[in-house]
Amino acid sequence: MNQNNLKLLQKKFKLYGGLGSVDFNPNFQKSIALVSLNNVESKNALSPKMMAELSEIVDSLENTSHDKNYPLTALILTGNKKTFCSGFDLRMTSSDNKFKGKEFANEMTHLMNDTLRKFSKLSLISIAAIDGWAIGGGAELITACDFRCLSKNAKIKFVHSEMGVTTDYLTIGWGGSGRLISILNQKEALKILVSGKTLTANDCLQNGLADVVSEESSYGSLTDTVSINPVIKKSLDFLNDFIFVDKENSIMRSSSSIKSFKKIISSFSEEKPFIKFNEIERDAFVSLWGENDQLMALERKIKIKNAGENKKY
Numbered sequence: 001m002n003q004n005n006l007k008l009l010q011k012k013f014k015l016y017g018g019l020g021s022v023d024f025n026p027n028f029q030k031s032i033a034l035v036s037l038n039n040v041e042s043k044n045a046l047s048p049k050m051m052a053e054l055s056e057i058v059d060s061l062e063n064t065s066h067d068k069n070y071p072l073t074a075l076i077l078t079g080n081k082k083t084f085c086s087g088f089d090l091r092m093t094s095s096d097n098k099f100k101g102k103e104f105a106n107e108m109t110h111l112m113n114d115t116l117r118k119f120s121k122l123s124l125i126s127i128a129a130i131d132g133w134a135i136g137g138g139a140e141l142i143t144a145c146d147f148r149c150l151s152k153n154a155k156i157k158f159v160h161s162e163m164g165v166t167t168d169y170l171t172i173g174w175g176g177s178g179r180l181i182s183i184l185n186q187k188e189a190l191k192i193l194v195s196g197k198t199l200t201a202n203d204c205l206q207n208g209l210a211d212v213v214s215e216e217s218s219y220g221s222l223t224d225t226v227s228i229n230p231v232i233k234k235s236l237d238f239l240n241d242f243i244f245v246d247k248e249n250s251i252m253r254s255s256s257s258i259k260s261f262k263k264i265i266s267s268f269s270e271e272k273p274f275i276k277f278n279e280i281e282r283d284a285f286v287s288l289w290g291e292n293d294q295l296m297a298l299e300r301k302i303k304i305k306n307a308g309e310n311k312k313y
């Protein structure tokens with residue numbers, strides 16, 4: 001979608017309105033942002049207004065400024081109060097018939113497809129911190145993240161095949177099936193999508209949809225005090241292992257290297273010829289070589305070598 005059409009859709013969806021908000025905290029933790037879905041009365045369903053907000057946040061994410069010592073390299077996507085997200089806010093359909101129409105379905109799928117495609121291709125490492133339900137469009141959202149951390153009470157359900165009233169125009173509309181195939185495989189994705197089975201944390205750990213499980217679930221509202229939200233805390237631990245060489249002393253890995261790897265990996269897709277993929281990989285390598293982060297890393301290595309007995313290089 002071109003940028004002008006996207007801006008028009010964002011504007012239109014803001015006017016369509018609805019309850020709730022998508023909140024963005026770029027300085028949640030060193031180098032990590034937090035995006036949270038807040039529409040608690042409807043289990044964090046996304047209203048049109050929230051879709052526009054999410055789309056704008058994703059657009060701004062690549063350029064968000066951050067503490068210069070800890071450039072933004074990762075983000076957590078979560079839902080407020082013991083639920084991740086229950087998909088599209090179905091209350092909209094009783095407030096106005098246009099939300100039951102094909103025109104709206106078409107706009108929604110364009111906006112959400114664009115948002116989640118961009119989200120999954122961000123140069124930031126993303127993790128969905130999932131407590132309670134991720135259902136319908138909510139299940140599709142978690143497929144846009146690189147990783148998923150589930151509480152033991154999490155439930156994932158691609159409800160689409162069950163939605164008798166709406167399946168003729170609201171099929172799997174936010175790009176989740178393609179992404180589910182790339183996370184799992186065609187056979188597993190087919191089973192999950194067609195059966196609409198509710199997947200527990202254990203199911204997801206077994207089939208590979210979950211990367212980590214928190215034995216505790218969250219106790220209450222989401223706050224910046226991560227210690228009271230175990231799913232967020234577990235997600236942070238998971239991310240910090242990627243980001244820091246030495247967590248105790250807050251020594252980061254090269255942020256440009258992390259972001260570059262994320263860009264390279266997310267640019268790979270089966271439709272793209274390998275040659276194109278190799279080109280992207282090559283360009284990234286050349287652009288990093290000789291830059292500050294690499295030179296500093298080399299210097300660190302040389303110091304270690306000179307200090308130690310191992311004189312291989």
Ligand SMILES: CC[C@@H](C(=O)O)C(=O)SCCNC(=O)CCNC(=O)[C@H](O)C(C)(C)COP(=O)(O)OP(=O)(O)OC[C@H]1O[C@@H](n2cnc3c(N)ncnc32)[C@H](O)[C@@H]1OP(=O)(O)O
Nearest residue numbers: 041042043045086087088089090091133136137170171173
């Ligand atoms: C491409 C997107 C599109 C798609 O194709 O799938 C969609 O996303 S359509 C929406 C798909 N989502 C659903 O079908 C989920 C519907 N909700 C449920 O099945 C259940 O509510 C739940 C999520 C499994 C939770 O069940 P439970 O814990 O028993 O809570 P309640 O059912 O009592 O819910 C509390 C409260 O929240 C309201 N609610 C829940 N989901 C939605 C929603 N998607 N839109 C609007 N409101 C929602 C529910 O009605 C309750 O409200 P009150 O009765 O006023 O308390």
